[in-house]
Amino acid sequence: MCVTCARFSSVFFFFCRLWALSSHHDFRWKSVCPSLHSANPKVFTNRDGLSLNSPKFLHISDISLSLTLFFRISLNTLTLNVKSDKVYTRHGVPISVTGIAQVKIQGQNKEMLATACQMFLGKTETEISQIALETLEGHQRAIIAHLTVEEIYQDRKKFSEQVFKVASSDLVNMGIGVVSYTLKDVHDDQDYLQSLGKARTAQVQRDARIGEAQYKRDAVIREAHAMQEKVSAQYVNEIEMAKAQRDYELKKAAYDIEINTKKAESEMAYQLQVAKTKQRIEEEKMQVMVVERTQQITLQEQEISRKEKELEAKVKKPAEAEKYRLEKLAEAERLQLIMEAEAEAESIRMKGEAEAFALEAKGRAEAEQMAKKAEAFKQYKEGAMVDMLLEKLPLMAEEISKPLSAAQKVTMVSSGGSEVGAAKLTGEVLDIMTRLPATIEKLTGVNISQTSLFIYIK
Incomplete structure (x- = not known):
């Protein structure tokens, strides 16, 4: 060359x-x-x-x-800023949406690579990016038009998935694969999203106030319930103590009755047996009444519990809870007064029955004594009556002299040669005593001044 x-x-x-x-x-x-x-x-x-x-x-x-x-032709991953300004949603609200997409030509898939070569061979990365960007932006606008602002803003994942799915099916025909798509920003110029935020904020604040009020209401209800349980437990304890005292008194009374019965069987077998039978009947009646009273108390407690649950289910405001608490306290005080009055009445009745039984036994004993004395009087006749009268003479003299002994000062006037001083007083008493035989004779028909006296030595 x-x-x-x-x-x-x-x-x-x-x-x-x-x-x-x-x-x-x-x-x-x-x-x-x-x-x-x-x-x-x-x-x-x-x-x-x-x-x-x-x-x-x-x-x-x-x-x-x-x-x-x-x-x-470049096989690098391309980052696209997909921006759609003032796109009308399904309800006609214009919004602006910005998404970030990652796309690349699939070099591992020969068919997609051949398609990409046919579509983009000889084009720069900028030109390829612009074609993919316009395609993605068109699909993004189409999907925005089919959704509401709330659906786009609240469910960003769903929106991103729809754009990714639609854009992928279209770009694959160009040999481009969508690696990822993420919704970056959503805003509008009409303050529509801000209004939604204000509404949601107001709703959250309202729910917070309602929750606080409900918490206070529940606290008042729990406090009233705890107070009710405390009062109920106190009443139950008092009831148990009263039951124990009642059982003790009943058993003691039964033992006393048994002892007295054994002591008096020799004298009043029939009468005491009748009294014992009556006493047992009364005890059985009393036991039945006690059981009935216990059942009534149980029913009252169950009714109170049922009313508490019913009221708790219906209470909605703190004022109603306060009213409920006051009503339950008043009901508890009323039940306490009723139960105390019933317990006191029951105690008085039992004491009265015991005293009546004692008086009845004492009366029967005195009647028996009087009967024996009457039998003796029949035997001794006038002598016995005289003996009884003589026993009472000192008492008569005492009763006659009692007014004189109570006198603080006595003034006596002599009418001549009559006695004065203590002799005068003694004479007055003896004069009254000498008039007694005539009075007794008028009452009994017996002249004690002419009847031989019998001395009855006990």
Whole structure:
């Protein structure tokens, strides 16, 4: 090769290289530098339908030049800022939506790679990004038009999935795969979203106030319930103590009755047996009444519990809870007064029955004594009556003299030769005593001044 040809070849190669760089083609000078070749894993090359073994030949005079033309297409991941301004939603509200999408040409799928080569070979990354961006933006607008503002704002994941699904099915026909899509921002110029936020804030504040009021109401209800349980437990304890006292009194009364019965069986077997039977009947009645009263108390407690639950289910406001608490306290006080009154009445009745029984036994004993005395009086007749009267004479004298002994000052006036002083007083008493036989004779028909006296020694 001559020097002129060599120079011409160098100049021609230089201009061809500049043309290749300006048009993003790979130009190789096969005949001059056949070993020049480099491969980038992120770049796919195509030879515009030409084979490496069939290069283009350029004949200049006696020089043959072999040229091979390569086209490059990027396999890098492209980040797209998909922005849709003032798009009307399903309800006619204009909003602006911004999404971030990651797309790339699928180099591992030969069919998609061939499709991408047909669509984008010879285009720069900027041009490919713009085509993918416009496609994504169109799908994003279409999906916005089919949804409401609330659906887009509240369920961003659903919106992103719909855009990803629709855009992927369309871009795959261009050999581009959507790696990811994320909704970045949603806003509007009409303050629609701000109004939604205010409404939600007001709703949350309202729920907070309602929750606070309900908590206070529940606290008052729990306090009243605890107070009711305390009062109920106190009443139950008092009832148990009253029951124990009642059982003790009943057993003691039964033992006393048994002892008294054993002591008096020799004298009043029949009467005491009748009294014992009556007493047992009364005890049984009393036991039945106690059981009935216990059942009534249990029913009252159950009714109170039922009313408490019913009222608790219906209480909705703190004022109603306060009213409920006051009513239950009043009910508890009323029940306490009723139970105390009933217990006092029961105690009085039992004491009255015991006293009546004691008086009845005492009366029967006195009647028995009087009967024996009457029998003795029948035997002794007038002598017995005289003996009894003589026993009472000192008492009569005492009763006659009692008014005089109570006098602080006595003034006596003599009417002549009559006695004065102590003799006068004694004479007055003796004069009254001497009039007694006539009075007794009028009452009993017995003249004690003419009847022989019998001395009855006990």
